[in-house]
Amino acid sequence: LELQKKGHPSSLLKDLAKSENLAVTDLEFAQFLDSSDPLHTFRSEFHYPSVSDLDLGTSTSDCIYMCGQFLGLQPKSTRAMVVQEIDKWAKKGVRGHAHVADKPWVTIELTVKEASAQIVGALPVEVCVMNTLSVNLHVGMLAFYRPTPDRHKIMLEAKAFPSDHFAIQSQIQVHGYDADESMVIVAPRPGEETLRMEDIMQTIEEQGDTIALILFGGVHYYTGQVFDMAQITEAGHKKGCKVAFDLAHAVGNIPLHLHDWNVDFACWCTYKYLNSGPGGISGFFVHERHAHDYSFPRMEGWWGHDLRQRFRMDNVRSLLPGADGFQSSNPPVLMTMCLLASLELIGRTSIEELRAKSIFLTGYLELLLNVFYSKDDPKRKGPYAELVTPDDISQRGAQLSLKFSVPMRKVFDFMTERGVVVDLREPNVMRVAPVPIYNSFEDVHKFISLLGEAFSKLDE
Amino acid sequence: LELQKKGHPSSLLKDLAKSENLAVTDLEFAQFLDSSDPLHTFRSEFHYPSVSDLDLGTSTSDCIYMCGQFLGLQPKSTRAMVVQEIDKWAKKGVRGHAHVADKPWVTIELTVKEASAQIVGALPVEVCVMNTLSVNLHVGMLAFYRPTPDRHKIMLEAKAFPSDHFAIQSQIQVHGYDADESMVIVAPRPGEETLRMEDIMQTIEEQGDTIALILFGGVHYYTGQVFDMAQITEAGHKKGCKVAFDLAHAVGNIPLHLHDWNVDFACWCTYKYLNSGPGGISGFFVHERHAHDYSFPRMEGWWGHDLRQRFRMDNVRSLLPGADGFQSSNPPVLMTMCLLASLELIGRTSIEELRAKSIFLTGYLELLLNVFYSKDDPKRKGPYAELVTPDDISQRGAQLSLKFSVPMRKVFDFMTERGVVVDLREPNVMRVAPVPIYNSFEDVHKFISLLGEAFSKLDE
């Protein structure tokens, strides 16, 4: 499989099928793509549930799990790595903190630092794994949202994820401002679903002088749209705003260059494309240029202070440089291990390789949707599917958000009963994410077949 | 063993030894106490490390683990309960959230709610298990510390745990006040180690009008002193202050009545006397009278909102009543399971029973220290030990903080090499906590013998 990045994957896939004497819609073509995929073997490194595992039937064949945008699958190495720490606690008690050779807990956060930094395009000093995502939104805002009467606004996208919306709203209130006045929400144009970059830029241009903080999603959870973080950051900085991103749907999904983009802070959960399990630990980024600035207030706790000083217990401030200095508590060891297992696995490939496959895998899903269920195809009749996610590959990651001409819930139930795991998001989309590290082209092909069955059934 | 609560345990223990025709210092007396202890069998429900487990020698006999004030031992049931959720994730993927009969993750926090509430003397609506301790200090302060120019101070104890000190300091700074001016630190009198209640009361009386929040430890981590939370709360409220406690060293150690005491908020870690493992999840209490007040700003996230509303994704605020409404993130499932395993175990006895034993266990430690190593005994020579922790049982829990006439570090090293696990805290104490759920009177007896050996050695 030649993973070229030039051109839209649809046309490349069509060319490839032609050169193999196959139709793009043939199951054989999906199988051909899988056999040419250098990452195909990664699937066997995960616990990939069968249909019967999910209590959706008696079949022992694999389900169609395309729900990494909600919760990633479990690496097979996770369990042993967690159990190892449980057993360390059983055998060593408190001495697991400092009197063991392997992974002493007193510095456990360092085990996941470098790989996390690499995945988001950051220096190690810029990244720390700690807390959970919504908490880290507050950690970042408490440090970087310093409203004044002249500059008190926070700019965010419309239909931001509830946690982000509530976190922003409540931070504004904590500082005594009025959320209605201080939230600048950039919305799609009437009749459109996704944001136009020009509208984002215009908002920054027009209101930037009163915006204290731009806090955007990197990839929109509902539409799957990827925002141009480099450009938003640059435009925001020109106007004197701080610029931050919630990377929940971006990390492990698309390449990130937080350092080069000059982002002020960012945070992400790790249970989606980083496969760290339910309630997984979160990542936090703060740019190097803030790394040695200890002058601004932040949410402080002992763990953010120098290790030796920390146990000197004299309450003399000695914040660690960079992201580490934003820690509060000693970290949850088992959650850190869940992340480490996954990072080690991802470390055997790279975000670039995963992205290269992802472009084709999601492109293939789009192509088949268009071939079979396009609204615009004059020849076809019956239900159709529409893409909410942009067609432009630079504006999307693994996830496609779909709308149907028939009731979404009925399509979903039909497919779930047949072993498809995707999710619905209110009010109106099905989110489908073929995840390059464990999904195959054949998964996509099966998904499309079952969608066809659902449509036929609903069309009766 | 008659666990009477009247009288000092020392005299009761002496009477008991006499009636058994034993000396209080006899090993047989320790063994007699263990055989009369109805909680003695709980020890076998824990992984109690052997000396060789700790790499402190080849002996397979139990170490002397009296370090529950730092990290509690692991219940034997923990591992299976954690692994069960790991396996659920492996088999069910995202469907573990809502499509499983047993412990669906979408409400996983409810599995630990009632038992946690009971342990702190609260109604279920008043308690939620979430985040980690230092984070919850900030959650509480962001909601309840609302400084004004007239009332901007936070009162705390001297030598508060670093996280508490830093958290308070940084919250004051976040709100634009000067920490030096706004921190009211109640210190022991010159030459004394512990606080006098009258001095705490006097500070409230004198400065209460400008104190916005009293945030005290329930049990001081360094001295082991228990503060009279009921009285502090009442006095603070009379002056119009909010009153909160960090219960890290109190929960699972002494009986608490947060509801009856009218405490505004409280938080605690669960890895000490609640045995939930390194980086264990934290508990948060907010009094019922604030349960339905949604008017004040707080650190909001989606998980604090009504479950149905939460997934409606329309960003309409619908905070849950009580402590649940202070949640931000979906909780770390494995950490919740660690706590649940321990709460189930504790549920087979009660805090009252544990406390009854604890009074005698710690009283026995004190008695032997006095008999053998008292500074005030005119007949003895050689090194001595002094109690930093109050002698009054209403002012202490399981932990005794000790000072020695010989270098602390040398005593510690000598004892560690012989399989004793306790800890040192800078500048000058050894913390020793015989924990009633897994420690025995014989452990205390052995500890005393080894302390004697250490003293002899250092006296040479």
Ligand SMILES: Cc1ncc(COP(=O)(O)O)c(C=O)c1O
């Ligand atoms: C009294 C007290 N407060 C706060 C903490 C900090 O806890 P964490 O690291 O869980 O936030 C501790 C930890 O031992 C403590 O003893």
Ligand SMILES: Cc1ncc(COP(=O)(O)O)c(C=O)c1O
């Ligand atoms: C974009 C985004 N932000 C925030 C969250 C909230 O995450 P958590 O519950 O881990 O705080 C999510 C969860 O899916 C999310 O997708």
